Amino acid sequence: MHYTGTIWRPPYEAYSALIQVTAGCTHHSCKFCTLYEDLPFKFKMSPLKEVEGDLEEMSGMYKNAERVFFTGANPFVLSFDKLKTLAGMVRKYYPKVKSIGCFGRITDVTNKTVDELRELHKLGYDDITFGVETGYDEALAFMNKGYDSSEIIRQSKKMDEAGMGYHFFYLTGIAGKDKGHENAVKTAEVINQLHPKIIDASMLTIYPNSELYQEIQKGNWEEEGEIEKLKELRTLIEHLERGEYFATDGASNMIQVRGNLPGDKDRMLKNLDRQIENANESYLRKYRENLPHL
């Protein structure tokens, strides 16, 4: 198998067959991100021969995989034709596969028409995970995400129209000190217009090799406190209206909250209220400082 650098996948892709079709990120410019820093290049597509070899090997080891997940920060950036070719290869080695997923940037949808998305969905692509992080324009701009909230809405609506499922990653703390409430409210306003199946929230953890760390040293940005992050999470859940599955998975969250919205909202809010009431800022801070990596 060919795997280059650290391989990242969403928690809910634990049973998917992981196939590398790209490595790195075409954007590679978000100030907080250090995910692909261990690669000697920004982005690469794997040669098709290599992908085919990996599919053959994987299908020998993991015969009954129901889902294939393409690794890399945004394989969804690949053209319609390339994604079509890759789907054909997946079918050759996994004729019974139910779906194909990957990470994508919201801007990866821009170069695809609704008809193309519909066709890709027919070929198996579904439940694409977009790391939108926030719907709050001020934070999107400062962190250099490369799109604004209107772009999130426009491109996600194309996904909805094409019938292709998608998930969102939310990054609690991305707006900085005293902005958690606004960040959550603005993001809920955006998400409430869309239909992500899963909203998975992580918490911002800043590493010294990030551009954001330099911004903090220069006095241009201040990090939210840990209790403020929990309150932000509460505000987000409170304002979300859709019936999606919401979860705080992953090590960056020291407190786990999960459930369907709106059905489980009260239970989730009560749980968070209890946690906030008993929270100790310095204990939570220590937890974050001891996180070796996400």
Ligand code: SF4
């Ligand atoms: S957060 Fe995602 S889009 Fe931004 S640089 Fe990191 S991998 Fe790329």
